[in-house]
Amino acid sequence: MNNSQSDNLIIAGKNFTSRFLLGTGKFPNKQALHEAVTASGSEIITVALRRIDLERHEENILEHIPDNITLLTNTSGARNAKEAVRIARLARESGYSHWIKVEVINDSKYLLPDNAETVKATEALVKEGFTVLPYMYPDLYFARELAAAGAATVMPLASPIGSNRGLKTKEFIEILIHEIDIPIIVDAGLGAPSQAAAVMEMGADAVLINTAVATAKHPANMARAFAQAIAAGRTAFLSGLPAEKADADASSPLTGFLYENPKSEIRRKPEYRI
Amino acid sequence: MFTLQDIKNALNTEDPQKTEHLARQAAHLTRQYFGRTIALYTPLYISNYCSSHCTYCGFNSHHTIARKKLSAQEIRQEAKIIADMGIEDILLLTGESYESAPLSYIIEAVQICKDFFPHIGLEIYPVEENEYRELFCTGADSVTVYQETYNRRRYREVHLAGKKQDYDFRYHTPERAAKAGMRRISMGILLGLSDPAEDIFALFEHLRSMEKRYPGVEYSLSFPRLRKIKGRDFALCTVDDITFTKIICLARIAFPRIGINLSTREDAGFRNHAIELGVTRISAASNTAVGGYSLETPQEQEPQFDIADQRSFEDIMKTLKHKNFDPVLTDWRRIDNT
Numbered sequence: 001m002n003n004s005q006s007d008n009l010i011i012a013g014k015n016f017t018s019r020f021l022l023g024t025g026k027f028p029n030k031q032a033l034h035e036a037v038t039a040s041g042s043e044i045i046t047v048a049l050r051r052i053d054l055e056r057h058e059e060n061i062l063e064h065i066p067d068n069i070t071l072l073t074n075t076s077g078a079r080n081a082k083e084a085v086r087i088a089r090l091a092r093e094s095g096y097s098h099w100i101k102v103e104v105i106n107d108s109k110y111l112l113p114d115n116a117e118t119v120k121a122t123e124a125l126v127k128e129g130f131t132v133l134p135y136m137y138p139d140l141y142f143a144r145e146l147a148a149a150g151a152a153t154v155m156p157l158a159s160p161i162g163s164n165r166g167l168k169t170k171e172f173i174e175i176l177i178h179e180i181d182i183p184i185i186v187d188a189g190l191g192a193p194s195q196a197a198a199v200m201e202m203g204a205d206a207v208l209i210n211t212a213v214a215t216a217k218h219p220a221n222m223a224r225a226f227a228q229a230i231a232a233g234r235t236a237f238l239s240g241l242p243a244e245k246a247d248a249d250a251s252s253p254l255t256g257f258l259y260e261n262p263k264s265e266i267r268r269k270p271e272y273r274i
Numbered sequence: 275m276f277t278l279q280d281i282k283n284a285l286n287t288e289d290p291q292k293t294e295h296l297a298r299q300a301a302h303l304t305r306q307y308f309g310r311t312i313a314l315y316t317p318l319y320i321s322n323y324c325s326s327h328c329t330y331c332g333f334n335s336h337h338t339i340a341r342k343k344l345s346a347q348e349i350r351q352e353a354k355i356i357a358d359m360g361i362e363d364i365l366l367l368t369g370e371s372y373e374s375a376p377l378s379y380i381i382e383a384v385q386i387c388k389d390f391f392p393h394i395g396l397e398i399y400p401v402e403e404n405e406y407r408e409l410f411c412t413g414a415d416s417v418t419v420y421q422e423t424y425n426r427r428r429y430r431e432v433h434l435a436g437k438k439q440d441y442d443f444r445y446h447t448p449e450r451a452a453k454a455g456m457r458r459i460s461m462g463i464l465l466g467l468s469d470p471a472e473d474i475f476a477l478f479e480h481l482r483s484m485e486k487r488y489p490g491v492e493y494s495l496s497f498p499r500l501r502k503i504k505g506r507d508f509a510l511c512t513v514d515d516i517t518f519t520k521i522i523c524l525a526r527i528a529f530p531r532i533g534i535n536l537s538t539r540e541d542a543g544f545r546n547h548a549i550e551l552g553v554t555r556i557s558a559a560s561n562t563a564v565g566g567y568s569l570e571t572p573q574e575q576e577p578q579f580d581i582a583d584q585r586s587f588e589d590i591m592k593t594l595k596h597k598n599f600d601p602v603l604t605d606w607r608r609i610d611n612t
Contacts, residue, residue, distance in 0.1 A: 026309025028598045053604040055362060055392065077457075077606060079490040086609040106490035108531060162307045162531075215305050 007238065009206055011183055012099075012131045012152040014070070016043045019200065020230045021072070021185060022223065023210025025051070032219050037065060040223035045069055046101050046208065048076035049091045072133060074101035081120035088125050100125060101155070102134040111161040111188075115142040119149060126150035135187055138172040143180045154180060155208065157188040158199065162211045164191025167198055177203045193222075193229030200233025201241060275482065276528055278475040284524055285471050285517055293520060300523035300552040303530045312594055313533070313555045313602045315363035315395065316356050316587075319564045320344045320383050324369030326436030328422075330467065330500055342564040343375055349386050355567045357390035359559060359587040362603045364391040365418065370399040370438050377405050381412050388413045392607035395458070399437065400447040406454035413608050416458035417451040419444070420496065423467040424476030432467055445480070452488035457606065459484070459491050460535060465513040465521070466500030474521055478528055485529075494533030494555060495525050501539045515544060519551065526552035538562075538583040542593075545583055549599060559587040 008015040022042040027033040037045060045065065052073075065071065073091040078084035081104060088100045102125065104117040113135050119142060122132045131152050136142055138156035146154050156173050159165035166189065167173070176184050183205035190196050191212045199207050209226055216222035276284075284296065321343040324331075344352065356364060364387055368375045380398055387394050395416040396409060406417065423429050426441055433439045448459050461481055463473045474497075481493060499513050513521075525534055536545055536553045538560040545556060560583075561567050585593070594601045 026311060027600065028310040029595065029600055050606050051602065051604055053362070054607070055604075079457075083609060090607075090609060108492045109485050109489060111531070164306065211306065211309075214309050 007234070009183065011044075011133070016070075018043045018227070019206040019234055020196075020227050021046065021187075021206055021208035022213065023208060024214075025210055026214035027219060028214075033214075034065075035220040036213055036223040037069070039220040039227070040213070041227050042223075043069055044072055046072045046074050046210075049073050049087050049094075049096070050077045052094070052096075054094055070099060071097055072099050072101045073097075074103050074135075075121070076103050076105075078102075078104050078121070079106040080104060080114070081117040081124065084117070084121035085124050085128075088121075088130055089128075092130070098129060099131045099133070102132055113137055113157070115139055118142070119145045122146055122151050123149040133185065138169045138176055140172075140175055140179060143176050147180055147182050151182060153183040153185050153205070155185045155187040158186050158195070159189030161188045163189050164212055165189050166191055166195040170202070173199075173204065174202055193225045196226055197229040197233035197236075200230055201236045203237050206230075276475070276478065276524060278471065281475050281478075281524060282471045284520055285474075293516060296520055296523040296527070297551050300526035301550060303526055304552045304554065307531050308554050310599045311554070311602045312549055312599050313363065313605050314361065314558045314587075314590070315365055315555065316359070316361045316558055317365045317367055317397070317537075317560050317562065318349075318352055318356060318387075319367045319562055319566065320349055320352075321368040321371065321375035321379070322564045323371035323374035324436070325373065326370040326438035327434040328438060329432045329434065330464065341374075343379070344383075344564060346382060346386060348565060349383050350389075352565065352567045353387050353390045356559075360591075360603060361558065361587065362391055363393045363395065363605065365395040365397055365557075366414075367397045368399065370436055372399060372437065377401060377408070381409060384409060384412045384414045388608070392604065394608075395460075397460075400444055400450075403450040403454050406451045406456060410455045415456065415606060415608065416460065417448070417456045418460040418462075418496070419447045419451070420462040420464060420498070421445060421477070421480070422464045424463065424473050424480070425468040428468040448480075448484055449488070452484065452491050457492060458494065458533075460494045460496055460533070462496035462498065462535075464500055465497050465518065466511055468511075470513055470517060470521065474524065478525075481529065481532070492533070493529070494535050495529070496535040496537070497521055497525075498537055498539050518544075519548070522548060522552045540583060542583045542585055546593065546597070549594075549597070556590070558590045559585070 008017055009019050018041045020040055020042050021044045022037060022040050024033055024045055024047045073096045075084040075087040078087050084102050084104050092098055102118055102121045104114045104121055105111050106114050115136050118134045118136055122134045125132050126149055133153045133155055134146050134151050135155045143154050156176055159168040173186060185206040185208055186199045186204045187208040190207060190209055196207045207230060213219050213223045323341050323343055366383055384394055394414045395418060396414050397418040400419060421444060429441050448461055451459055463477050522534060533554045534552050535555040536548050537557045591601050
């Protein structure tokens with residue numbers, strides 16, 4: 001974990017030292033979740049409002065979460081902007097914070113987000129005072145609209161939720177990193193710490209991991225591994241990774257001829273005859 | 275996607291290694307997409323009046339059983355008992371009687387259950403799209419409807435009277451429910467009515483078609499096996515445990531993210547194994563008799579089928595946790611369905 005004050009992740013004016021966000025679904029039990037949260041060092045965790053037992057019949061996963069952690073309720077189950085807004089309002093009415101991860105997914109087969117509805121939901125929720133972190137398919141146009149709408153970050157997917165297929169959308173996330181000024185948190189589909197490291201090396205601001213940790217044989221250990229990888233990737237990025245070279249250096253550079261003969265006409269500075 | 279021949283080959287092979295291979299694939303996919311979560315729900319039968327004659331069902335119109343329909347007060351009483359256990363996902367069931375248990379009765383039942391359950395499912399007689407919409411706006415979120423068998427000839431042979439004879443009306447029920455806004459649709463077949471391979475293939479095709487046209491719905495599959503009713507056997511062909519296990523695995527492999535449901539038609543031993551393979555939803559503390567939770571003694575009850583898993587809700591929760599599963603009681607809540 002990078003503890004440098006100067007390299008904090010800043011979202012909506014709030015400082016975080018960890019660039020590892022953790023999802024809380026799919027864990028075998030609450031104890032495993034608690035241990036993974038601790039091992040990860042995460043300061044932001046996501047939880048689906050649909051899974052929160054507001055009737056309090058069963059032990060609430062939130063009872064295991066340390067107080068210093070920012071809880072990001074997500075609108076999982078929302079099929080359109082209207083439903084996402086309703087779920088967000090319900091989360092706030094139930095006493096959860098105004099930080100909301102907007103997930104608008106009208107696709108139960110691949111769980112791909114609907115960018116257009118995500119923009120509408122973000123616009124509406126920002127107006128209502130929510131801090132919105134929208135999950136999206138990496139598309140530059142929509143990312144610009146989300147930023148313009150007041151989203152605190154954008155969260156482009158690496159590959160479909162739960163698929164563990166890694167960074168399939170690399171080129172398009174790179175475009176976002178270059179062109180979008182709000183934090184980019186790569187979310188969904190990262191299946192191994194090496195993949196998370198690669199995302200951070202590219203210059204992403206943070207990553208969100210769920211399935212790969214929750215379904216590991218030892219979730220806490222896996223969380224620890226991800227934390228180390230994310231920190232390593234970030235440090236590598238800040239240190240300036242050498243650029244990839246397409247081919248070997250030419251032994252005779254293209255402009256070598258300009259400097260071979262010191263008396264060459266070509267070396268004279270231009271003279272202006274006035 | 276499996277071809278019919280793929281399914282036949284899988285079901286017909288007697289090689290235990292192949293079964294194990296299927297199971298490992300299914301288990302891996304289930305862990306990946308569901309973790310170790312198992313969702314729990316409980317059925318509440320509110321009426322056993324029926325005007326259809328399905329040869330295999332304990333409620334069919336030709337059986338002389340005590341017909342019962344719960345009053346509003348009785349629905350409230352039964353619902354409270356189930357809710358007090360901790361269940362948050364109720365499945366309301368009726369026989370197929372459009373006259374004795376009309377839509378207005380079911381709407382009233384949904385309204386009552388809203389006081390107790392954040393999620394209400396319906397396994398009722400198929401209705402029209404506008405009627406599903408009315409039910410959705412009232413507060414029901416999911417619909418369960420099984421085609422029973424996709425073999426038209428067999429369908430005709432086992433459905434002898436009533437609206438249920440209309441194969442196509444039943445076939446298009448999932449679509450009407452989806453158009454009406456229902457969030458979750460459970461489809462299935464009754465194993466034992468026809469050739470399992472052909473029915474499974476047809477079910478997969480039906481689901482695939484629904485997925486493409488109504489992608490926003492959360493689908494689940496069920497494969498209830500025909501069971502005895504009060505000791506009497508109505509099964510027309512048996513589906514053994516090995517075949518049944520393979521069917522569950524094939525469904526998981528074909529549809530990695532859909533729910534797979536297992537009711538208390540199956541005994542505790544089988545259910546305990548099935549949750550390791552691909553099943554993600556089970557009923558808990560079930561009673562398939564109208565008024566069975568609080569209003570009738572076991573001797574008075576007329577169940578739709580005999581319950582094979584008699585465990586209490588607490589026992590099921592304990593078993594799941596002991597096996598390192600995370601029982602999920604809350605997986606949706608109404609968000610003002612209008």
